[in-house]
Amino acid sequence: AQKITQTQPGMFVQEKEAVTLDCTYDTSDQSYGLFWYKQPSSGEMIFLIYQGSYDEQNATEGRYSLNFQKARKSANLVISASQLGDSAMYFCAMKRGRALTFGSGTRLQVQP
């Protein structure tokens, strides 16, 4: 069975600073995908970034980057230059086949 662990229930960061949200996963599969989603207070799930298990380069999307350490089974999300609008829940998810399994999420609060 695959499992996603997010050990930080809540995080605070000052505006304009960088923050790292942790995610570890457990799978015996060789081929899988790792995703991060953002859920603001309005409730929608917004796709942020994707990393494939065979990708050698860490994924980046604007201010988001994924620090992928395959041997350690970790896929941490790094948000650079935090903005007030980044305050939200962040979910790490793993995909094997078609469906996603989610972690419990980290609530990020960006302080002015």
Added chain:
Amino acid sequence: DAGVIQSPRHEVTEMGQEVTLRCKPISGHNSLFWYRQTMMRGLELLIYFNNNVPIDDSGMPEDRFSAKMPNASFSTLKIQPSEPRDSAVYFCASSRGTASSGNTIYFGEGSWLTVV
């Protein structure tokens, strides 16, 4: 392009009533997913379809829940009879293509269900 469209956005119903949630996936996507989100259990996959065929319904809580996908552009999740413990946010999501792990799953805005 339009995203995944869900209706209703909010529903309050009395225990015992039938609830039907609706979803229109993104055009061209052939995989559709229903997830449920609660404080206690987080995000759980209920069922997913590929090419309108249910592939895995092992997450459906019990017989009171049923899901259908009569065509590529429409799916329903029905709860009959509803109970207070069904109160949750129900998300529909879709993706295109094969089982490649790289196909992103896009979510609708969710249906917020309250059963009183």
